[in-house]
Amino acid sequence: MNYTIKQLSDLAGVSTRTLRYYDQIDLLKxxxxxxxxxxVYGPKQVDLLQQILFYRELAFSLKEIRSLLKSPNFNLRDALTDHHKKLIAKKQHLEQLIRTVEQTLAAQKGAMQMTDQEKFEAFKKEKLAENERQYGKEIRENYGKKTIEKANKQFAGLSQTDYEKTQAIEKEMFENLRAAMQLNDPASTAAQKAAALHRQWLFFFWPEGTYSKEAHAGLAQMYVDDPRFTSYYDTRLANGAAKMLRDAVNIYTQQN
Amino acid sequence: MNYTIKQLSDLAGVSTRTLRYYDQIDLLKxxxxxxxxxxVYGPKQVDLLQQILFYRELAFSLKEIRSLLKSPNFNLRDALTDHHKKLIAKKQHLEQLIRTVEQTLAAQKGAMQMTDQEKFEAFKKEKLAENERQYGKEIRENYGKKTIEKANKQFAGLSQTDYEKTQAIEKEMFENLRAAMQLNDPASTAAQKAAALHRQWLFFFWPEGTYSKEAHAGLAQMYVDDPRFTSYYDTRLANGAAKMLRDAVNIYTQQN
DNA sequence: ACTACGCCTTAACGTTACGTCAATCTCAAG
DNA sequence: CTTGAGATTGACGTAACGTTAAGGCGTAGT
Structure with missing residues (x-):
């Protein structure tokens, strides 16, 4: 039973290029x-090719396969064990990747829902603050303090008491974050307190049931990745504030 | 804040070659x-690089990253979802690989233990059969039938009754396998019966607690991969017998 | 015999994301 | 002025083939 290159390639389900390549690298002559x-290929080559493809499916490199098949004392056991370790490591790496992507996705979702209800609340608040800085005095003079506060609440979609709570929480969070920045330690008590407060703060803005560790960690990552978010924190405290918060939240979500 | 290539590379933890490459492919000028x-790199480039490295860690290709960062309506959500799918697929593929390697390893282990107790039993049996064919008559004449059977038993390390059982089981298995070969269907009742009998047969030879589906499937794969094993089955029935048994065992171990 | 068509050959570029020289130029310090 | 660190471009190497390109067999139909 002799085969041309095409016949063997059809038989084995590989391309002729592959067979030429195997010839070239002295894997299968x-x-x-x-x-x-x-x-011209004979039955021995058919068998060898089968072996090669078997190991190839196990994701051995061609170089490894060549060693395996050529060495007389072919140490399959060790090679397999070694290979197994590598595969496990790859898998764990992949799983880590997938977790990160899921976090980012979750954060995206959160952010989307926020933009759905009229853009990210932090921006709203930022705008409100800006508005007040710029026009507050004027408005207050015209309509009185209560009018503008009411407008702010409505803009954020919060009740009077909730609005006040978010203000207080955010203030406290910033204080803790500032302390954490001085310690330069995202694992510090201050930093962890900031993360916890950030979580509390989020509960006011995220739709019910939206919160998850992943979304939280993901959002914190976005603070660093998206310059618009970064500026919100960095300008209020100092450069690196967003990073500090992200690191703190990462630790926080991992531990709780 | 301007940086030379080295300064930026140290800052970001990448090589200068990487930065030159990113310049070359228009990813980061x-x-x-x-x-x-x-x-000369400025702060904008630092930010961009951070973004790039973030997505690179998520195992996006540089081409994808370029698209993500360049397109104004950069559709992160879809890209992430898509990417997530790919990662999951990769992971499942890896898991399949790992299972296969584990099976092969388990079979190896089984085979090793067998060789430890004096080489694979099938070979022993083959040798015994050969011995009997060649010298059986002579020996029988000299020592009588009982002597040789006793020798066989001892060689395999089995008791008299166990020895007879293995003989019966193997015979029945071969009959079913022959039927399966004619049907050419590893899922057929005959084939599945053969697989079950093969399992029974193994129990006599493998050390207690050694049996597992993985080892069983792995051993069956070895029957196909190792020409010495292949011949044991193929010469006793027909070409393809080892393959049929492997396919049958694969189905069997997956279903039970 | 001629031609067409399928299969064969070698050669060589393309792919991914850089690592690694090699040859040469610039800069700051002693 | 020398020296050594750091900068530049250019080009090869990596893994496992896919994909032309240009040209030589083989055989079947006219």
């Missing part, structure tokens, strides 16, 4: 070469 | 080039 220069 | 041809 044809039995002989006919007068016209054609490669 | 320096802010400007100074009169001596040096690359």
């Amino acid at each position: 044809p039995e002989r070469i006919n007068p016209s220069g054609y490669r | 320096p802010e400007r080039i100074n009169p001596s041809g040096y690359r």
